[in-house]
Amino acid sequence: MFNKRTDEENPYWISFTDLMSGFMVIFILVSLFLFAKEEKKDPLKGKYAEMVSVFKEKFNHIPEIEVSDDATIRFLITQDSATILFMEGEEEPTPYCQDVLDTFIPIFYQEVLALLENSKDSFDIREIRIEGHTDSKGEYLDNLNLSSGRALKVQEYILKGLSKRSYTVKFQGFVKRNSIACGYSSSRLLDSASHHIIQSHLPEDRDKSRRVEFRVILEYKKL
Secondary structure (H helix, E strand, O other): OHHHHHHHHHHHHHHHHHHHHHHHHHHHHHHHHHHHHHHOOOHHHHHHHHHHHHHHHHHOOOOOEEEOOOOOEEEEOOOOOOOOOEOOOOOOEOHHHHHHHHHHHHHHHHHHHHHHHHOOOOEEEEEEEEEEEOOOOOOHHHHHHHHHHHHHHHHHHHHHHHOOOOOOHHHHHHHHHHEEEEEOOOOOOEOOOOOEHHHHOOOOOHHHHOEEEEEEEEEEOOO
16 A cells, blocks of 8 residues: 555656756746846946946036936036026136036046046947037027037037147047037926936926036947
């Protein structure tokens, strides 16, 4: 009887063992998939995350500067403060804005230069983009001219200052070749959390929307 009972129970235990083995195989396959996915993470995303950390550390003491999650550096243009970067409707940066840029520029380009040196075998910097943005007040084309003009004036100020600092001729040439100034008018408005309203669907924050941005655009090195 004992042998008979054991024989009757064997199919159950064999089935349970197979089931556990199956779970183990699935667990291993899922683990390998997640590991492979982790290994294949976009290196550029990792570099942007590194830039966010560095920029926040370097520019945290400048109240007019905000660093976004994609490493965009934003100069917020408020009109109700004694520290105004641009007068309302004007393209020329104020003396205060020039002082902020004088603090910002050496640190920013030092980090860009380090980025170039440390990553020259994997990717390139396609461009350093200086963007102008306005709020939704006024006509679109008027705002387009204003945003473009502000970006261009900031670029001019930077380029004029390059030769006065201790940058190499090679690096100065790189900045001149890769710096691009452009205006977006009111096409990229922000909400109070500094998110694009086209994605968040929240009301516009005018003070957040009025800004000049610096963006380092990366690309994989061409073989």
